[in-house]
Amino acid sequence: MYRYDEFDAQLVAERTKQFRGQVERRLAGRLSENEFRPLRLMNGLYLQLHAYMLRVAIPYGTLSSEQFRMLAHLAEKYDRGYGHVTTRQNMQYNWPKLPDVPDMLDDLASVQMHAIQTSGNCIRNVTCDPYAGATAEEIEDPRPMAELIRQWSTLHPEFSFLPRKFKIAVTAAEKDRALIKAHDIGIQIVKNDAGEVGYKIIVGGGLGRTPIIGQTLREYLPKSELLAYLTAALRVYNRYGRRDNKYKARIKILVQETGIEAFREQVEAEYATIDISDIAVSDAERERITSYFASPDFEKLDNDPAELTEALGNNNAFSLWAKNNVADHKADGYAIVNISLKPKELAPGDITAEQMRATADLADKYSFGELRTTHQQNLVLPHVKQADLPALFAALEKVGLATDNINLITDIICCPGMDFCALATARSIPISQAIAERFADPERQRLIGEMQIKISGCINACGHHHVGHIGILGLEKAGVEFYQVKLGGDASEDAAIGKVTGPGFSEEELLDGIENIVELYLVRREEGERFLDTYKRIGMAPFKEVLYA
Amino acid sequence: MSSLKHKGKGPQAMTANELRDGYSVWLDENLDWTRDYSKSLRTEDQDLIDRMQLKAETDEAKNIVVGTYFIDIESDTGKPARYREKFRVAGPSYDTADLLETK
Numbered sequence: 347m348y349r350y351d352e353f354d355a356q357l358v359a360e361r362t363k364q365f366r367g368q369v370e371r372r373l374a375g376r377l378s379e380n381e382f383r384p385l386r387l388m389n390g391l392y393l394q395l396h397a398y399m400l401r402v403a404i405p406y407g408t409l410s411s412e413q414f415r416m417l418a419h420l421a422e423k424y425d426r427g428y429g430h431v432t433t434r435q436n437m438q439y440n441w442p443k444l445p446d447v448p449d450m451l452d453d454l455a456s457v458q459m460h461a462i463q464t465s466g467n468c469i470r471n472v473t474c475d476p477y478a479g480a481t482a483e484e485i486e487d488p489r490p491m492a493e494l495i496r497q498w499s500t501l502h503p504e505f506s507f508l509p510r511k512f513k514i515a516v517t518a519a520e521k522d523r524a525l526i527k528a529h530d531i532g533i534q535i536v537k538n539d540a541g542e543v544g545y546k547i548i549v550g551g552g553l554g555r556t557p558i559i560g561q562t563l564r565e566y567l568p569k570s571e572l573l574a575y576l577t578a579a580l581r582v583y584n585r586y587g588r589r590d591n592k593y594k595a596r597i598k599i600l601v602q603e604t605g606i607e608a609f610r611e612q613v614e615a616e617y618a619t620i621d622i623s624d625i626a627v628s629d630a631e632r633e634r635i636t637s638y639f640a641s642p643d644f645e646k647l648d649n650d651p652a653e654l655t656e657a658l659g660n661n662n663a664f665s666l667w668a669k670n671n672v673a674d675h676k677a678d679g680y681a682i683v684n685i686s687l688k689p690k691e692l693a694p695g696d697i698t699a700e701q702m703r704a705t706a707d708l709a710d711k712y713s714f715g716e717l718r719t720t721h722q723q724n725l726v727l728p729h730v731k732q733a734d735l736p737a738l739f740a741a742l743e744k745v746g747l748a749t750d751n752i753n754l755i756t757d758i759i760c761c762p763g764m765d766f767c768a769l770a771t772a773r774s775i776p777i778s779q780a781i782a783e784r785f786a787d788p789e790r791q792r793l794i795g796e797m798q799i800k801i802s803g804c805i806n807a808c809g810h811h812h813v814g815h816i817g818i819l820g821l822e823k824a825g826v827e828f829y830q831v832k833l834g835g836d837a838s839e840d841a842a843i844g845k846v847t848g849p850g851f852s853e854e855e856l857l858d859g860i861e862n863i864v865e866l867y868l869v870r871r872e873e874g875e876r877f878l879d880t881y882k883r884i885g886m887a888p889f890k891e892v893l894y895a
Numbered sequence: 896m897s898s899l900k901h902k903g904k905g906p907q908a909m910t911a912n913e914l915r916d917g918y919s920v921w922l923d924e925n926l927d928w929t930r931d932y933s934k935s936l937r938t939e940d941q942d943l944i945d946r947m948q949l950k951a952e953t954d955e956a957k958n959i960v961v962g963t964y965f966i967d968i969e970s971d972t973g974k975p976a977r978y979r980e981k982f983r984v985a986g987p988s989y990d991t992a993d994l995l996e997t998k
C-alpha cells in the first residue's frame with residue numbers, strides 16, 4: 347500500500363499544526379467566525395444541523411488495518427462511538443467538538459491520514475473502484491494513477507479556488523463500480539488499438555440539482571500525458587466556469603452550455619500551450635508509485651478448495667452470504683469479500699468503533715491488512731483466501747457484519763438527511779430503515795434480485811437518487827415530508843438518470859408504492875431480467891399505473 | 896450566518912450553535928443560552944426581541960455562539976414554525992449513538 351513520503355508527512359504535520367493555531371485563535375476570539383469558517387472547511391470541519399461534523403479523507407477508498415483502528419479510536423474518544431461511510435468513500439463523524447478537532451487531526455496524521463480537501467472548491471478526494479488491485483476485470487490497478495492525481499492536486503495553487511468543488515473518480519475495469527460518469531472528471535484505464543495502456547477521459551458528469559451523465563472528452567490519452575491534460579481541462583474550467591451563480595458553477599454546466607465539441611477544442615487548444623515535459627511524470631516515478639501498490643504475495647492456490655465447497659454444502663447462512671457478498675479475485679484460491687454496512691438496525695453506512703476494530707483485526711488475519719470503503723457505503727476485504735471464507739463469515743457474524751444483502755433491495759444508499767444535515771428538506775434514514783423492514787425477508791430479497799434503491803434528503807443528491815434503479819428524494823411542504831420517486835436510474839457503466847414518476851408520496855404511500863412496483867416487476871419480468879431490465883423493456887407507464895393506483 | 900434582523904411573523908425565539916461544542920442553543924428568559932428548547936424564550940414583545948437581538952450580537956462577538964438567527968414560533972403549539980427548526984429542537988430521530996447507549 348502507498349505510504350506517504352517525507353513531503354506528505356511534513357505537509358500534513360504542518361497543516362495540522364497550523365489548524366491547531368487557528369482553532370486556538372478562534373476560541374480566544376482573535377479570529378471571527380467569518381474568518382474561521384473557510385479555514386475549518388478546508389480541514390473538513392462543517393457545522394451541521396445539531397453539531398459539528400468532521401469529514402476524513404480516505405484516498406481512493408483504501409485503508410490499512412492500522413488506519414481503520416485509528417478511525418475507531420476517533421469514534422470512541424472524540425465522537426459517540428461510531429462513524430459514517432459516505433458515497434465518496436470517506437468517513438464522517440457527526441458529533442466532534444471544536445477544541446478536540448486538532449487532536450483528532452494529530453491522531454489521523456500519525457497514521458498518514460487527514461481531512462484536507464474534503465470540502466471547498468478544490469479537487470476533492472479521488473474515488474476509485476473498491477475492487478482495485480483484486481479483480482481480474484481490470485487492465486491494471488488504477489490506484490497508482492489515483493495516487494498520482496492526489497499528489498498533484500493536493501494544495502495545487504492554481505486549482506484551490508475553482509468556481510466550485512471538483513470530483514474525480516477512476517476505474518480500470520469496463521464494469522464501473524466508481525460511478526465515473528457522474529463525476530466532474532471520470533477516468534477509465536483502457537488499451538488503444540496498439541495494445542498500449544492509457545486513459546479514457548470522461549467530463550461533465552454530476553448529480554446534484556442538475557444531474558448530467560458525463561461525456562467522453564478524450565478516447566485515449568497516453569499515460570505520460572495525464573497530468574498535463576488534466577491541467578488543461580481544469581484551466582478551461584477555471585477560466586470559463588461560472589462564478590456568478592453557485593448552481594451553475596460545476597463543470598457539468600460549462601460543458602453543457604459550451605457543447606462537448608467546443609469544450610474539447612478549448613481543452614485541446616489549452617493543452618497545445620502546455621509544455622508536457624514540464625509536468626509529465628517519468629516512467630521511473632510512475633514505477634516508484636506503482637511499486638507501493640504491488641500485489642501482496644499471493645500463495646499458489648486452487649479455486650474452490652474443499653473447506654469452501656464443504657461449507658457451501660452444509661451451512662445455509664454461510665452459503666447465502668458467500669453467494670451474494672463474495673466476488674471473484676484475480677488470483678486463484680482468493681476472493682473479494684463485501685461487508686455490508688446495511689444491517690436492518692443501523693443507518694446505511696454507519697459502523698461502530700467496535701465493528702471497525704473487529705474488521706481491522708479480520709483484515710490483518712485474512713486480507714493482508716488491507717480494506718476498502720465503497721461508494722455504496724459498504725466495506726471490502728480485497729484479498730481473502732477462499733479456504734478462509736467460512737471462518738471469516740463466522741467472525742463477521744459475531745460483530746453483526748454478516749448481512750448478506752449486497753446489491754439487493756435492502757442494500758440502500760442513503761444520505762444523512764434531516765436527521766443530521768443542515769441542508770436537508772426531509773429525512774432519509776427512517777425511509778431506508780422502513781424499506782429494509784418491509785423487505786426484510788431474505789428469500790424475497792433474493793427473489794427480487796439486484797435492485798438499487800438510493801435516497802437523498804434534498805436536491806443536492808448526496809444519496810445518488812438520480813442513479814438509483816428506484817431513486818427517492820425527500821422534500822417538504824407545509825411542514826410535511828413527502829417523497830418523490832424516480833425510476834430507471836443506473837449507476838453502472840451504462841449510467842442513466844432516472845425519470846420522475848410524478849407527484850410525491852407520504853412515507854406510508856411510498857412503501858406501498860415500492861411494494862407495488864416490485865410486485866409488478868416480478869409478474870412481468872422475463873428470464874434473467876433484473877428490475878432495471880424489465881423497466882427498460884416495458885417502460886414507465888405500467889409502473890406508474892401501479893404506483894398511483 | 897450573520898445575525899439576521901428579525902422580520903418574521905408571530906412569536907420569535909433566538910437560536911444559535913455553541914462555538915465550542917457545536918450544539919444548538921436558544922435564548923432563555925434570563926437571556927442565557929440553553930440546550931433545552933422547552934426553556935427558551937418565545938415572545939412577541941418588541942422590547943424583548945430587541946434585547947434578544949442585542950444579546951445574540953454580543954455573544955457572537957464574544958465567541959460564545961455562532962450563526963445566531965430568529966425563528967418563527969407557532970403561537971398555538973409553541974413549536975418552531977419551520978419544519979427544519981422543529982427538527983433542530985427534536986434532535987435526530989435516528990442516531991446510531993442511541994443504540995450504543997442502550998446496549
Ligand code: HEM
Binds near residue numbers: 394431434
Ligand atoms: C452532512 C453534510 C453535507 C453537506 C453540507 C453536503 C453538501 C452538499 C452539496 C451542497 C452538494 C451539491 C453540490 C453541487 O452540486 O455543487 C452535495 C453533493 C454531493 N454530496 Fe454532499 N453534503 C453532505 C454530506 C454528504 C454525505 C454524507 C455524502 C455521502 C453519503 C455526500 C456525498 C455527496 C455526493 C456524492 C454529492 C453529489 C454529486 C455531485 O454532484 O457532486 N455528501 N453535497
Ligand code: SF4
Binds near residue numbers: 767768770804808
Ligand atoms: S442530499 Fe441534501 S440532505 Fe442529503 S446529505 Fe446531501 S445536502 Fe444533506
